[in-house]
Amino acid sequence: MTDRSRDALISVKRSGISSSGRLSAEAIAERVGLSIANASQHLQQLRRAGLVTSRRDGKLVLYRLADDGVLGLMTALSGIAERNLAEVDRIRRSYFDDRDNMEPVSREELLQRTRDDLVTVLDVRPSDEFAVGHVPGAVNIPLNELETRLAELDPDHEIVAYCRGPWCVLSFEAVAALRARGFKVRRLEDGLPEWRAAGLPVEHL
Template sequence: MTTTNLAETYRDAAYTQLVRVGKALGNSSRLKLLNNLVQGPKTVEELAKTVGLSVGTASKNLRLLKQVGLVRVERRGNYVVYDLASTQVPQVLSLLIDVSEQALPELRALEQQLSAQRPPLPQLSITDITRELATSQPYLIDLRPADEYQVAHLPGAHNFPYDQIMQRLAEIPRDQELVVYCRGRMCGYSEMIGQQLKDQGYQVQIFQMTVWEWQQAQAQ
């Protein structure tokens, strides 16, 4: 085999392997599973409930993700726990959202629909939230479930899971500006809950990035 043929054979075989990963990512359920694993390790049952799949369907999709090295699995007693295989996986997800927001007006339109009926809430960038944490010290509200909050959260954040917060308004100070965040740009809860808090008379800003994205920015 000539050097040219060897290089072309390698190229074609290498692209075939890339396609395996691309196919694994080309499914909304698997993307949702990966995005939830950015928040921390979870059992199959927890992932199925969060994403809205049956346990069997979630397991099937997780096995496909494992086959291409995007997730890893560990048995803890009677539970099977999945985690992201490396820190490069959330980097890929974040970049995919970046590219999609720039390339797809349909995605931008979906984001705008969350606040279409009223003026949008102020949104903080990673630079903004870092500056506010260092200066004005807003009251941060983490809307994720307690287990995700315990894995990692923004400094000083208070955990009010999105399905509990409206029953716990008495715990939230009215003399501080609120910053609300959840699971990132693909999660609409920060906008929805933020608007509900604004309707209750609170001053609210939202942070739409993930805790992981904020942590990576601080490490650079």
């Protein structure tokens, strides 16, 4: 894989694209903070590498991951970066650890706690991503709606928040906001892509 393909894949992971739902280049660009031209170039690199597929819908070209195996590749790339890049460690310490220094919940622990009805699972991704796939039983409150929808959450029930992966800021921001309001809340150790790649159950709307 070339450096450009690797960078493209990381950007696409941040967008929340999956193998079961399609996004346009415009939507991906908006979610990851790239220009449309830059996002389109990234997507073309991934399409040539066989990592994403595309189809035309009117004037839009919609993209999705080629299959769920790409999720494993994205997870592996993230792990390599965490272990070997000093910049990643600096970002983790300066941003992520400041917002959540508690031990995150593992996938296995969350699965068991949801079966025992011990937690509220909170998905803070946009509603279109939630519709394509989510942790079974999860409640969807996008981060930008959290402030106005606090009444939907039980303050006496532990909450586990998740989003797109271990470096997704949405869940960190949600945890910080909810703790400031007295909720007992932790976050999932990673996100839906890793959950899906581990073969755990996923619900769809």
